Amino acid sequence: MDSQLWQGSLGGNFSDCPNGSQWVWDVFSECAQDSRDFASIVLGLVSIFCFAGSSLPQYYQACKTGNMDQALSIYFLLGWLGGDSLNLIGSFLANQLPLQVYTAIYYVLADLVMLSLYLYYKVKNQSRGFSAPINAAFAFVFVGTVSATSLLGRADSTVETVTFKGRTLLSAAVDAAGCEPFTKKEIIGFTVGSISSLLYLFSRVPQIYTNFKRKSTEGLSYFLFALVMLGNSLYGISVLLKNPDPGQAEGNYIIHHLPWLIGSLGVLSLDVIISFQFLAYRKRRPRTSDEREALLGKQDEPLDS
Numbered sequence: 110m111d112s113q114l115w116q117g118s119l120g121g122n123f124s125d126c127p128n129g130s131q132w133v134w135d136v137f138s139e140c141a142q143d144s145r146d147f148a149s150i151v152l153g154l155v156s157i158f159c160f161a162g163s164s165l166p167q168y169y170q171a172c173k174t175g176n177m178d179q180a181l182s183i184y185f186l187l188g189w190l191g192g193d194s195l196n197l198i199g200s201f202l203a204n205q206l207p208l209q210v211y212t213a214i215y216y217v218l219a220d221l222v223m224l225s226l227y228l229y230y231k232v233k234n235q236s237r238g239f240s241a242p243i244n245a246a247f248a249f250v251f252v253g254t255v256s257a258t259s260l261l262g263r264a265d266s267t268v269e270t271v272t273f274k275g276r277t278l279l280s281a282a283v284d285a286a287g288c289e290p291f292t293k294k295e296i297i298g299f300t301v302g303s304i305s306s307l308l309y310l311f312s313r314v315p316q317i318y319t320n321f322k323r324k325s326t327e328g329l330s331y332f333l334f335a336l337v338m339l340g341n342s343l344y345g346i347s348v349l350l351k352n353p354d355p356g357q358a359e360g361n362y363i364i365h366h367l368p369w370l371i372g373s374l375g376v377l378s379l380d381v382i383i384s385f386q387f388l389a390y391r392k393r394r395p396r397t398s399d400e401r402e403a404l405l406g407k408q409d410e411p412l413d414s
Contacts, residue, residue, distance in 0.1 A: 188312025
């Protein structure tokens with residue numbers, strides 16, 4: 110699941126970045142003074158494209174197999190949507206740049222499309238256990254749609270330059286001196302980012318269980334997880350490559366970005382487990398409930414003498 114990419118923590122004046130690139134400052138409000146900073150920006154950009162395109166293969170797979178409601182865990186989708194929704198909320202709390210806000214909105218809308226497909230096939234296939242999870246899903250879709258629509262109208266409001274790395278668009282803005290304690294704004298961003306990262310992390314657990322229970326990954330697109338794994342890897346590297354602000358220690362920089370590092374690199378380990386499930390179950394076809402009932406019925410029939 111679900112991190113931010115650009116940080117203009119040095120203020121809004123390019124004179125504060127004497128050795129930096131003018132166009133990078135103009136476009137990203139980022140002070141890129143050496144190859145390490147440039148590499149961080151490039152990797153962060155690529156990670157965004159990976160996250161943005163990760164849902165598309167699953168859309169295709171859902172239309173192809175028609176069993177998305179069986180292949181995906183509803184709690185996986187809700188956790189993912191919850192993480193991206195907190196991202197979107199945090200992008201306004203932190204007054205992020207319009208590009209960051211629009212990217213956050215895109216992630217939420219992509220999640221809503223995914224959830225809508227799940228609900229469509231759930232209703233179409235008339236699966237059992239419909240009520241509780243589906244009611245929660247409908248509530249998420251409704252709230253998410255209303256929120257995204259209302260926030261779109263505010264995306265052009267005045268914004269400040271803050272951090273922006275990867276799928277999780279939240280990050281605490283670091284004081285230029287690097288030695289100040291957390292401000293109120295940083296605490297809010299840190300808290301929201303931590304909850305978002307936990308939602309991304311724990312959303313994988315029900316999906317792993319669903320795959321194990323079905324003994325199959327049919328209906329899932331591996332490219333969904335492969336692109337997210339690539340995006341999280343690139344994001345984690347981009348954060349570690351970024352030079353701390355002048356006067357800021359490496360340890361202080363890592364602490365300020367710890368929730369997003371855990372959210373990206375921590376999710377990687379669980380996505381590796383899902384990758385092994387794809388390998389283990391690649392030749393198996395899941396049995397439907399009708400097939401299981403038929404097999405059980407045959408076992409109960411008395412043998413002919």
